[in-house]
Amino acid sequence: MNRTFLALVTKEIIAFFRSWGLVAVVLYSFTLDIYIAGKGIEIQAKNVSVGYVDRTAGALSGKILARLHAPEFKTPVRFPSRKALYNAIRNRKIMVGLIFDTDFSREFYRGGPARIDLLLDAITASQSFQALNYLQNIVLDFSRTQVHVKLKIHKLFNQNARTSWFMSLAELLSITTLLGVILTAAVFVREKENGTWDIMLLMPIDPRITILAKSLSQVLILMGGIFLATGLILFGTFDLPINGSLAAFFLLSFFYAFTSAGIGLFVAAVSRSMLQVAQMAILIMMPMIFLSGAWTPIHAMHPLLQKLSLLSPLRYYIEGSESIFFRGTPWGDLWPYFAGVILLGGMLYYYGFRKIGKLF
Amino acid sequence: MNWGVVRAYMRKEILELLRSKMIIIVYILPTFIIILFGYGIRLEVTHARTLIIDHDQSKLSRDLTERFMHSRYFDARLFRGTEQEALHRIKQAKTEILLIIPQGFERRLLHGLRGEIAAFVDGAFPIRGETMSNYVKGEIFHAAQSVAPDLAPRITLDNRNLFNQAMRDEDAIVPGLFGLILLVAPAILSALLIVKEKEEGTIFNFYASPVRKSEFLLAKLTPAFLLHSLNILILFLWATWLFQVPFRGSFTLYWLASELYILISLGIGLLVSIVTRTQIVAIVLTVIITIIPGFLYSGMLMPISSMSGESVIEAHIYPVMYYNHIVYDAFLIGQGLDAPKIRLYLLILTLYAAAILALGSALMKKELR
Structure with a gap:
């Protein structure tokens, strides 16, 4: 039985390496794609x-x-008139327009509030807000207003607010989900499409072993990709800090890879062709990724979506990985993330396992 | 071109789309993305979970605490534990901001000395960390001003927020999603329609029959084009009705640009279908080459004018930038065809669509490789 298991795993891995298109796509996703996103x-x-x-x-x-x-x-670019400036903003060449009126310096030296008119392209709201903040600080600083309270801000975990750290990690986790689901589902559905799946189930091998071996092979491929991306892109290119334990991250990734394989199993169980796999996978994964907090922290979401996000295993994976990399959370405090991934993954896996293992 | 053949082929395609429930992906996917992203992406910060440790227990420090408690940006509460415990809560991601008011804060201020407040902000989510520390700064500055009203600054900024007065996230994000959705969805459909035949082997019917290449493509792409054209209206309705994004420009311009953009997307799918043999590779490849640029160069997270170096060139290569400029204009700015830039971008979209479809049909082979 052990030999059968190994043989099946090896067979799937060889089959994977033979389809060069798939290998190329997986390699691209785990390296260049994460690099571009970061x-x-x-x-x-x-x-x-x-x-x-x-x-x-x-x-x-x-x-x-x-x-x-x-x-x-x-x-800063100078404009001859207010109208020309306004036009440039409308054409989105300029984001911030400053207008100094004739009496600006007179008012300033008189000590009274001198006014700068500010035209702000607020279409990219968050960037505009930040630009406004920068300007306010500059103006305050310039008028040498003495504030007696000094505020010392410590930005924990990511002092320079490097977006690349966060984005590359989030992209790695999303890619793991995407490929985990699609690869696993494809392995089964391809056999279904070719009609060999029924034969597999009829063979004198416990179907549970077949299913486990097939999904394990995809989990191994995923883990290979995660190793590659972590070493080459996260550490190699973006210099991510690792404040917690790297082993914890890989262990969590392993469980998560199984979870996404579980989703893949579920998708494979309910679809008959690759086309349906694509539809199902997108319908399941899109909400999973967007409910996970990869883009927006969970508690900043709509309250209903916050509740729903509890159902997304990716949520636990992302929060857990963030905690391990940036917050340096010790092992003991990581249990909610492990529990979330294993519990949701176990349920999905079990369902898919039962459904696809039945002949009729 | 034999119109009888085209019509028959088209009929077969439409029937297949309906039977294989592919129609679901045509209409559910765009709606799905706009609702998820529209609600999902929140860059503004409200209710940041804040802990305040007040070692001073003076009137001033209580005033300050009160201020934070009443602000809609913070969910503040007093914390009675030690600083270590509070920092540990940040590590567990249960708290985002920790403020520590030291002992003797009020006394120092009254003596004209500087009082110092320490703030710890969770920076794991960079944009949020930045925004939160700006809010904290602002709140404390206002508090300091109310203690000493002679602090009025000598320069004031009188800001007018153009196009999005309230700086709503919805107005900023939702129109930007159009360029992403209409790039991904039609591309997947057209790639699958062709690769499916390749994988199942039914493409040999086409190889062996006297159907011409142009007839085949016309029959494959027209149903996809027509079905997706309805999405232009559906997306518009979601944006204006559900997300309450204003529409200030011309609907005709928006419609025209969107149709051109769908043609470009179908062309991308066609190119994908030429280089791939299996459906799975086609799907993953399409998703990868469309989603990331669809985000990066959409102008919804980062304005094109802020880009520098190679990303400026990349932004000009992908069609997203041109289309989204027109969409943002139609929704929020409203210049329409009066602006030369819009006319130029519309022309670029037209040429882009013609070029990519011509390239696709030139590269497609009607024979076994």
Whole structure:
């Protein structure tokens, strides 16, 4: 029985390596795709394009504009009139427009509040909000307002607020889900489509062993991908910190890979062709990924969605991995994540297992 | 072109789409994505879970605490444990902000010395961490001002938020999703329609029959195009009705740009179907090459004007940027065809669609490889 099991696992892995298209896609997903996501998605406001109209003599406004510099701002561009500036904002060439009116410097030296008109393209709301904040700080700093309270902010776990750390990790976890479900489902449904699945079930091998071996082979492929991505991309390229235990992350990943294989089993059980697999997989995975907190922290969601997110195994995986990498949570405090992944995964796996193992 | 053949082929395609329940993916997927992302992506921060440790217990420190408790941005409460315990709660992700008001805070301030408050912010989710620390700064600055009203700043910023006055996340995100959805969904459909025949071997009917390549493509792509055209209206309704996004521009322009964009997406699917042989590879490949650029260059998370270096070039290669510029304009800005940039982008979309479809049909072979 042990030999049968091993033979089946080996067979599936060989079959995987023979379909070069699939190997290429898996390799791409675990390396370049994560790299692009980590590198490209930047939610921090940077390089904000600024335009200004200056109706003053220029000394004071020049000093303020000199404070808008990289990395937050691009070099401010001068516009002849308010209308031209407004037009540039409408064409989305400029995000922030500053207008210094004629009496700006006079008001300032008189000590009274001098007003800068600010036109803000608020379409990318969060970036606009951050740009507004930067500007407010610059203006406060410039008018040398003495605030007697000093605030010392410690940003824990990710001092420089590097989005690449978070995005690359989240992308790795989403990719694991996507491939875990589709690969596993494909292994079974391909046999179903070819009509060999019934033969497999009729063979004098316990169908449970067949199913377990087939899904284990896909879990192993996934683990290979996770190892590769962690070493090459997360640590190699993005220098992610690891404040907790790496072993805990791999163990959690292993359980999670089984969970996603369980979802794959479920999908395979209810569909008859690859086309249906694609539909089911998308219908199941999309909400799973978006309810997981990969994009938005759970408690910032709509209350109903928060409840629903408890059903997404990816939620536990992402929170757990975040805690391990960034927060450095000790083993003892990781149990909710392990419990969530194992419990949900176990249930899905069991259902798929029962459903697909039946001949009729 | 033999129209009889095209009509018959098309009829077969539509029947198959209906029978294989593929129609579900055509209409459920876009709706699904817009609802999930529309509700799912929240970049503004409200109700950040805050713990305050008040070592001072003075009137001033209580005022400050009160301020945090009444703000809609924070869910603040006093914490009576030690700092270590509070930090541990951040590690367990049960708290996001910890404020520590030291002993003698009020006394120092009254003597004209600087009082120092320590704030610990969970930065594991970077954008959120940044926003939260800005809120904390703002709140404490206002508190300090109310203690000493002579602190009025000498420069004020009078800001007008254009196009999205309330800085709603919905207005920012939902129109940006259009470029993602209409890039992914039609591409998957057209790729699958062709690769399915390849995998099942039924494509040999086409190889062996006198049906011409152009007739085959026309028959395959037209039903997909027509079915997805309805999604333009469906997405519009979700955005304006469910998410209450204003629509300030021209509907005709929006419709026209969307139809062109669907053609581009079908073309991408066609290209995928040429290089793949199995459905699974086709699906995964389509998803990978469309979702990431659909996000990156959509302009919903990061404005194109803030990009630099190679990402500017990449943004100009993918069609998403051109389409989304038009969609954002139609929803939030409302310039329409008056703006030269919009006319240019519409022209680029047209050329893009023509080029990608021409490339796809040129590369498709009507023979065994």
